[in-house]
Amino acid sequence: MSDKVNSKTTVVDCSVRDGGLINKWQFDDNMVKAVFQAVNASGVDYMEIGYRASEKMFPPGEYGPWRFSKDDKILEIIDGEPLNTKLGVMVDIGRVEAEDINPAGDSPLSFIRVATYLKDVKKAIALANLIADKGYEAFINIMAISTVNDFDLEAGLAEIEKHAPVTAVTVVDSYGALDGDNVRHLVNVFKNSLDKKKVGFHGHNNLQLGFANTIDAIKAGTTFCDATITGIGRAAGNCPLELLLAHVDNPQYSIDPIFQVIQDVFVDLRKKIEWGYLLPYMITGMLNEHPRVAIALRNSKEKDDYADFYRKLTTPECYSN
Amino acid sequence: MSDKVNSKTTVVDCSVRDGGLINKWQFDDNMVKAVFQAVNASGVDYMEIGYRASEKMFPPGEYGPWRFSKDDKILEIIDGEPLNTKLGVMVDIGRVEAEDINPAGDSPLSFIRVATYLKDVKKAIALANLIADKGYEAFINIMAISTVNDFDLEAGLAEIEKHAPVTAVTVVDSYGALDGDNVRHLVNVFKNSLDKKKVGFHGHNNLQLGFANTIDAIKAGTTFCDATITGIGRAAGNCPLELLLAHVDNPQYSIDPIFQVIQDVFVDLRKKIEWGYLLPYMITGMLNEHPRVAIALRNSKEKDDYADFYRKLTTPECYSN
Numbered sequence: 206m207s208d209k210v211n212s213k214t215t216v217v218d219c220s221v222r223d224g225g226l227i228n229k230w231q232f233d234d235n236m237v238k239a240v241f242q243a244v245n246a247s248g249v250d251y252m253e254i255g256y257r258a259s260e261k262m263f264p265p266g267e268y269g270p271w272r273f274s275k276d277d278k279i280l281e282i283i284d285g286e287p288l289n290t291k292l293g294v295m296v297d298i299g300r301v302e303a304e305d306i307n308p309a310g311d312s313p314l315s316f317i318r319v320a321t322y323l324k325d326v327k328k329a330i331a332l333a334n335l336i337a338d339k340g341y342e343a344f345i346n347i348m349a350i351s352t353v354n355d356f357d358l359e360a361g362l363a364e365i366e367k368h369a370p371v372t373a374v375t376v377v378d379s380y381g382a383l384d385g386d387n388v389r390h391l392v393n394v395f396k397n398s399l400d401k402k403k404v405g406f407h408g409h410n411n412l413q414l415g416f417a418n419t420i421d422a423i424k425a426g427t428t429f430c431d432a433t434i435t436g437i438g439r440a441a442g443n444c445p446l447e448l449l450l451a452h453v454d455n456p457q458y459s460i461d462p463i464f465q466v467i468q469d470v471f472v473d474l475r476k477k478i479e480w481g482y483l484l485p486y487m488i489t490g491m492l493n494e495h496p497r498v499a500i501a502l503r504n505s506k507e508k509d510d511y512a513d514f515y516r517k518l519t520t521p522e523c524y525s526n
Numbered sequence: 527m528s529d530k531v532n533s534k535t536t537v538v539d540c541s542v543r544d545g546g547l548i549n550k551w552q553f554d555d556n557m558v559k560a561v562f563q564a565v566n567a568s569g570v571d572y573m574e575i576g577y578r579a580s581e582k583m584f585p586p587g588e589y590g591p592w593r594f595s596k597d598d599k600i601l602e603i604i605d606g607e608p609l610n611t612k613l614g615v616m617v618d619i620g621r622v623e624a625e626d627i628n629p630a631g632d633s634p635l636s637f638i639r640v641a642t643y644l645k646d647v648k649k650a651i652a653l654a655n656l657i658a659d660k661g662y663e664a665f666i667n668i669m670a671i672s673t674v675n676d677f678d679l680e681a682g683l684a685e686i687e688k689h690a691p692v693t694a695v696t697v698v699d700s701y702g703a704l705d706g707d708n709v710r711h712l713v714n715v716f717k718n719s720l721d722k723k724k725v726g727f728h729g730h731n732n733l734q735l736g737f738a739n740t741i742d743a744i745k746a747g748t749t750f751c752d753a754t755i756t757g758i759g760r761a762a763g764n765c766p767l768e769l770l771l772a773h774v775d776n777p778q779y780s781i782d783p784i785f786q787v788i789q790d791v792f793v794d795l796r797k798k799i800e801w802g803y804l805l806p807y808m809i810t811g812m813l814n815e816h817p818r819v820a821i822a823l824r825n826s827k828e829k830d831d832y833a834d835f836y837r838k839l840t841t842p843e844c845y846s847n
Contacts, residue, residue, distance in 0.1 A: 384773070385706075385741065410734070412769055417738030420706065435805075447805070448733055451812045452705070464833040467805055472830040482803075484756075484768070484788055491772045509793040512785040 214423055214453050217251040217405070217431045218244045218446055219438075221271050222295055226439035227478045230255060230271035234282065236470055237271065240434065241282050243466035245290045247450065248458045251429075253318060254279060257294040259302050276312045283313055291315045295346070296336075298328045309340030316342040320377070323353045326361040330369040337370040344429075346375040346407060351382040351493050355394055362398035373403035373429045378418065381411025381441050381490040385421040392425035405429030408444045410436055411490025413482050415444040420452060434463060435471045440496035441486035479503065484511040492518060535744055535774050538572040538726070538752045539565045539767055540759075542592050543616055547760035548799045551576060551592035557791055558592065559603050561755065564787035566611045568771065569779045572637060572750075575600060578615040580623050597633045604634055612636045616667070617657075619649045630661030637663040641698070644674045647682040651690045658691040665750075667696040667728060672703040672814050676715055683719035694724035694750045699739065702732025702762050702811040706742040713746035726750030729765045731757055732811025734803055736765040741773060755784060756792045761817035762807035800824065805832040813839060 220240050221232060237254070244252045255271030263272050270278050274294045283292075293316035296306075309315065317336045321329035329345050336343040345365055350358075365374055376391050383391070388406070395404045406422035406429070408415040419430050432449040436442035447467070450458045485499035488511070502514050541561050542553060558575070565573045576592030584593050591599050595615045604613075614637035617627075630636065638657045642650035650666050657664040666686055671679075686695055697712050704712070709727070716725045727743035727750070729736040740751050753770040757763035768788070771779045806820035809832070823835050 385738070412772075413731070413734055413737045413766065416734045417706070445734065445808075447808065451733075451808075461833065461836070464805065464809075464836050468831055468833045472832075484785065487768065487772075488785075510789055511793075512782065512789045515782070515785050 213428055214455070215250045215429050216446070216449060216453065216458070217253060217429055218249050218290075218433065219253040219295075219407075219431050219443070220244070220433040220446070222253045222255050223431075223433055223438035223443055224480070225255060225269065225271045227437070227480055228269070229267065230269035232269060232271060236474065238282050238284070239466050239470045242286065243434070243462040244446075245286060245288065246459065246462040249290050249446070249450075251293060251316065252290045253293050253295055254282070255294055256300075257296050257305055257317070258300045259305050261302075262300050276307055276314070279313050288313075291342075293317055293341075295320050296332065298325050298332060301332075303335055306336065306339055306341075312341075314341065316344065316372075318344040318346055318375070320346045320348055322348055323350075323357060323361050326364055330364060333369045333371050343369070343371045344373050344375065344405065345369060345371050346377045346405070348377045349379045349495075350376050350391060351378060351380050351387070358391075358394055359398050362395060366399050366402065369402075371402055373405045374399060375405030375407050375429060375431070376422070376427075377407040378409050380493055380495060381409030381415070381486065382493040383408075383418055384412070384414060385418060388418045388421045389425045392422050392427055396426050403428040405431065407431035409438070409490070410441040410443060410482055411486045411496070413487075415442070416448045416452075419444045419449060423453075435467055435475070437471070437474075437480050440480070440500055441482050441490065442480040485514055488515050488518060494518070534749055535776070536571045536750050537767070537770060537774065537779070538574060538750055539570050539611075539754065540574040540616075540728075540752050540764070541565070541754040541767070543574045543576050544752075544754050544759035544764055545801070546576060546590065546592045548758070548801055550589050552590035553592060555603065557795065559605070560787050560791045562603050563607065564755070564783040565767075566607060566609065567780065567783040570611050570767070570771075572614060573611045574614050574616055574639060575603070576615055577621075578617050578626055578638065579621045580626050582623075583621050597628055597635070600634050609634075612663075614638055614662075616641050617653065619646050619653060622653075624656060627657065627660055627662075633662075635662065637665065637693075639665040639667055639696070641667045641669055643669055644671075644678060644682045647685055651685060654690045654692050664690070664692045665694050665696065665726065666690060666692050667698045667726070669698045670700045670816075671697050671712060672699060672701050672708070679712075679715055680719050683716060687720050687723065690723075692723055694726045695720060696726030696728050696750060696752070697743065697748075698728040699730050701814055701816060702730030702736070702807065703814040704729075704739055705733070705735060706739060709739045709742045710746045713743050713748055717747050724749040726752065728752035730759070730811070731762040731764060731803055732807045732817070734808075736763070737769045737773075740765045740770060744774075756788055756796070758792070758795075758801050761801070761821055762803050762811065763801040806835055809836050809839060815839070 255274035333343040406427045408418045432446040433443040436445040576595035654664040729739045753767040754764040757766040
């Protein structure tokens with residue numbers, strides 16, 4: 206019973222990149238290879254395989270290979286397979302240097318997305334220009350979008366529209382705090398502020414709205430939709446790729462390889478690391494807070510003391526910390 | 527970041543009734559008492575505490591007390607507590623007899639809901655009349671709504687409008703197959719066919735849309751919204767009560783007692799019985815099928831062989847069984 210949505214909807218898998226936020230990107234090569242092969246076979250348009258970061262800033266070993274996503278490592282994963290899916294990475298402002306990014310002609314990657322807070326949009330524009338100059342398709346993702354006001358947002362988007370050579374700008378609901386009305390409003394602000402760039406959407410599932418918000422974003426005019434296999438991702442996780450592919454219902458996509466990799470890889474992975482709707486994440490989403498306090502709770506002995514957690518978070522002296 | 531929705535939204539908890547479909551209503555009294563006390567303290571309007579069924583048709587012992595929900599058992603649970611929440615039960619056509627229903631004046635219950643398939647709507651109307659004659663507020667829930675066509679549905683709703691003394695008629699997405707567009711369409715069909723009765727909505731979470739569809743139903747004009755604590759319910763479960771209360775944002779409701787009962791009761795319960803989004807339920811929802819085949823899979827050795835399950839379900843010779 207799926208909508209027949211805009212056939213131009215473009216799907217971006219970020220299973221390894223966002224999933225790695227759970228375990229510092231300590232996935233073994235077999236997992237990453239299985240995800241790459243499934244996504245590549247499914248006809249998904251883009252795959253963000255990890256972050257690109259400087260090894261000066263994150264000690265390798267403590268952080269797994271997909272914090273760095275080096276070109277030679279990616280070539281090992283591709284292993285000669287013809288690419289149906291464009292491969293890319295995400296970069297954070299101040300955590301990557303120009304020397305970490307080879308010219309696109311020397312890399313298996315075709316796109317790079319810059320993740321930024323709205324306050325750093327000028328830095329994001331500079332980085333997007335560096336990326337485009339090196340020959341990659343560039344994107345900007347604006348994080349924590351539920352915490353910005355329209356006035357500042359419109360000013361930032363106007364800067365991007367004028368100065369950033371990007372294909373799309375993505376609404377990122379980092380806190381999983383948005384509902385359908387919020388999504389429609391934000392997509393409209395983005396559309397009205399951007400003339401030559403498309404709009405993207407990246408949802409989180411704190412309120413069990415990751416998928417629903419993605420549908421609403423598509424209806425409101427979003428083109429680039431982020432999703433992850435089984436919703437793997439930090440805290441409550443993301444819009445599940447399998448739901449999005451079933452919904453978009455474009456003959457380009459095959460859902461079978463995604464079901465297969467869930468059966469083969471994600472059933473076991475879920476026994477080792479945790480993601481998805483849990484009450485502490487619901488509570489931070491409801492309060493429009495970063496999930497870090499809920500993640501800390503889940504790593505403590507009080508992991509299931511949800512009501513106590515809620516009372517603590519909504520008590521003024523806790524907020525003042 | 528919740529909508530300020532229609533303040534007349536009326537919340538119906540059915541945690542014990544729908545949750546009991548998982549374990550044949552074998553909940554111990556402490557669990558049911560804790561749920562009753564939390565719901566009653568939260569200001570939720572209605573609580574459906576179980577099914578009312580004839581002991582001639584279901585052997586007690588094999589089925590727990592909430593398959594029958596006898597008045598004396600309910601009085602034990604209430605234990606003298608003043609009622610803020612109206613208590614009621616659900617009845618199925620052909621599984622209850624007139625003698626199983628005491629006059630309302632002799633019962634702690636104030637409402638009874640009739641669950642029916644559209645084809646049995648005349649039987650449902652007869653049962654609703656019997657219930658109303660005994661002094662209860664009556665409702666009709668139309669199950670498996672994703673499998674009926676508008677022509678038959680409008681005819682059935684016209685019969686209910688004319689002949690059934692019910693407060694509301696509820697859209698029941700038994701297969702968890704509806705998306706927002708489907709919900710809006712069905713709520714409009716109900717509203718157009720019903721003049722003197724209100725509309726209800728009961729979602730399932732097969733496509734992670736249980737809560738989102740409930741929001742869409744409210745926006746489309748639904749008054750009575752079903753929900754369960756943590757979404758407990760058969761297969762993928764239901765719209766979580768905690769999300770609905772946070773969203774409706776009516777000062778009548780207090781979410782704290784719901785968080786507390788989740789911490790005290792549902793954390794342990796979830797270690798014993800299974801509900802929520804899992805791939806087999808997503809697959810039956812996507813295919814607009816009853817979840818029974820997925821439930822059977824989860825009770826088999828092949829419980830995690832999702833891709834095999836999907837291939838089997840979408841192979842013609844399997845469908846012909």
